[in-house]
Amino acid sequence: MEWQVLVLVTFGNPKRSKRLCDTRFVAVEREKVAPRGLEGVVATTTAICSVSDNFLQYRGYRIEELAGKAEYEEVAYLLLNGELPNKVDLRDFKAELTKHRSLSPFLRGILQEMSETGTGMDVLRTVVSASAAEDPAEGDNSREAEYAKAIRLxxxxxxxxxxxxxxxRGEQPVPPDPTLGHAANFAKMAGLDHPRAAExxxxxxxxxxxxGLNASTFAARxxxxxxxxxxxxxxxxxxALKGPLHGGATDGTMxxxxxxxxxxxxxxxxxxxxASKYKFSGFGHRVYKTEDPRAKFLRKFAQELSKDWKGPKYFEIQERLAAEIERQRPKMSPAAAAKxxxxxxxxxxxxxxxxxxIPADLGTSIFAVGRxxxxxxxxxxQHGDNRLIRPESEYTGPSGKRWVPIAER
Ligand SMILES: CC(C)(COP(=O)(O)OP(=O)(O)OC[C@H]1O[C@@H](n2cnc3c(N)ncnc32)[C@H](O)[C@@H]1OP(=O)(O)O)[C@@H](O)C(=O)NCCC(=O)NCCS
Incomplete structure (x- = not known):
């Protein structure tokens, strides 16, 4: 905190204005301008997730505890409820998901209209937004209504x-299968015939x-x-997820x-x-300084799956790219080399x-499904203990300009 800015204050109270000038400058206490991009700023508290270098945990469970062991439905339940489900909770939660997987003719119609020209993220954003129009609890921010909406979404x-x-692809959609879980259902509906797709x-x-408070979650909050x-x-x-500095980096990598x-x-x-200060997609992070704990799981998948892949040598290229960036790091600015x-x-x-x-331009859309x-x-x-999020900005533009009639400009 520092004494920083002088503001013009007009006192409206006539008694006070006898004692003080009607208008005068007073010093007010203001925060310093926060670091660019709010780096290092702790903007809220949360009991959902904690992220620090090489460390990620959901509701107290490290990602290493969950990845490869849990079903997505268990983790979704954990995030929404704070605890892992027991058998009955999970059965009921899955039954609710099953009940709500189908799309109405209204949403299918929008998808049909947009699918030829829209990108994956534009389509998802639009159809999710449109689904508010048919949600029975639209506008209801009570906990019960929001829980039901979270399941539907x-x-x-x-x-x-x-x-x-x-x-x-010019094909008819395949309806959800009530006997399959979240990932297996998506694999079937999307026509992924790889034997490991669901797992x-x-x-x-x-x-x-x-x-945690990544850009899209912050935007949502x-x-x-x-x-x-x-x-x-x-x-x-x-x-917010669409941007290449955030989830868009998945498509950017391809x-x-x-x-x-x-x-x-x-x-x-x-x-x-x-030499051209190119930003390598898939490299760098605001919070992780040495390792992103999720990357090791995904590298293992990529390595294993690359063995049966008949297309371009993507895995070999990306391994070589990572090694080459590491080798040529000394040529970068210290800040870039660290990133x-x-x-x-x-x-x-x-x-x-x-x-x-999965088509190379739809990685970011898959990311959205998980998120x-x-x-x-x-x-x-946020709604459970809400206060409007409304920071300030420090004005750096000109002041005191006079309006000039259009004929004189
Ligand atoms: C993730 C990211 C947005 C974090 O950005 P940040 O913390 O704001 O860091 P900055 O953008 O301020 O970067 C600091 C310096 O490193 C450089 N840098 C950051 N990421 C870089 C990358 N992936 N490739 C090359 N240079 C990079 C910046 O150009 C800047 O260099 P300069 O000081 O010489 O101008 C950034 O690393 C990035 O753009 N990565 C690529 C996109 C990506 O993979 N995003 C997904 C994140 S999960």
């Missing part, structure tokens, strides 16, 4: 994405289910902080690997990239999804 998002995938996606959804409802807040989150094209081209490509030290979640998620048969439970948990937490 979590259940429907994979169906939306799978329908989009089918539609843009691998289940773990990927868990790894991406939640991540800001929208929720105005007392806007869950659909509005999730739509805000989906908008574009980058395609641009490199072959492992032997990597060295010269990196040289040029560093690219970390391979983040998006890097190997991108190839893992591609090797499962839905985390967004909903944060929106409920």
């Amino acid at each position: 979590t259940a429907k998002l994979p169906t939306m994405l799978a329908t989009y995938i089918r539609r843009r 691998v996606l289940n773990t990927c959804f868990i790894l991406q289910a939640e991540h 800001i929208a929720a902080g105005t007392n806007a409802d869950m659909h509005a807040a999730v739509t805000a989150g989906l908008g 574009k980058m690997l395609d641009e490199i094209g072959a492992p032997e081209r990597t060295e010269s490509w990196v040289e040029k990239a560093i 690219v030290n970390v391979v983040n979640v998006d890097y190997y998620a991108a190839t893992t999804y591609t090797f499962l048969g 839905m439970a985390g967004w909903c948990a944060h929106i409920m937490e």
Whole structure:
């Protein structure tokens, strides 16, 4: 805190203005301008997730405890309720998800209209937003209503994405199968015939289910902080996830690997990239300084799945790229060299999804499917103890300008 800014105050109280001048400058106590990008700023408290270097835990469970062991449905339940479900809780939770996986003709119609030209993230954002129009609890921010909406949104998002995938291939959508769980259902509806699709996606959804106050969750909490409802807040989150500095880096990774094209081209490509201050998708993180704990799981998947992959040598390229960036790091600015030290979640998620048969431009959309439970948990937490999130800005533009009639400009 510091004494920093002088503001002009007009006192309205006539008694006081006898003692003081009508107008005068007073010093007021203001916070310093926060660091750019709010780096290091603790903006709220949360009981959902904790993230620090090489450390990620959901509701007290480290990611290593959950990934490869749990079902996505258990983790979604954990995020929304604070505890892992017992057998009965899980059965009931799954039954609710099953009940809500199908899409109405209204949503299927929008998907049909948009699938030819819309990108995956644009389509998901739009259809999620539109689903507010038919949700029976639209505008109801009570805990019970929000819990029911969280289940509906979590259940429907994979169906939306799978329908989009089918539609843009000119195929009929495949309806959800009530005998299958979350990941297996998506794999079937999307037509992924890789034998490991359901198992691998289940773990990927868990790894991406939640991540503290990342940009999309912050966006969702800001929208929720105005007392806007869950659909509005999730739509805000989906908008923020699209960007290449956030979830968009998954699709960005595939574009980058395609641009490199072959492992032997990597060295010269990196040289040029560093010279042009290129931002390598899948490298760098705001919180993780040495390791993103999710990346090791995804690298293992990518490595295993690459063995049966018949397309471009993506895994070889990305291994060579990581090694080459490491070798050429001394050519970067110290800040950039420190950032690219970390391979983040998006890097190997991108190839893992591609090797499962998911189109290269839809990795970010898959990320959204996993993240839905985390967004909903944060929106409920925000509404449970809400205060409007409304920071200030320090004005740096001109002042005192006079209006000039249009004829004189
Ligand atoms: C994740 C990310 C947005 C974090 O950004 P940040 O904490 O704001 O860090 P900055 O963007 O301020 O970066 C600091 C320096 O490192 C550089 N840098 C950061 N990430 C870089 C990357 N992936 N490749 C090359 N340089 C990078 C910046 O250009 C900047 O360099 P400069 O000081 O010489 O101008 C950033 O690392 C990034 O853009 N990564 C690529 C996109 C990505 O993978 N996003 C997914 C994150 S999970």
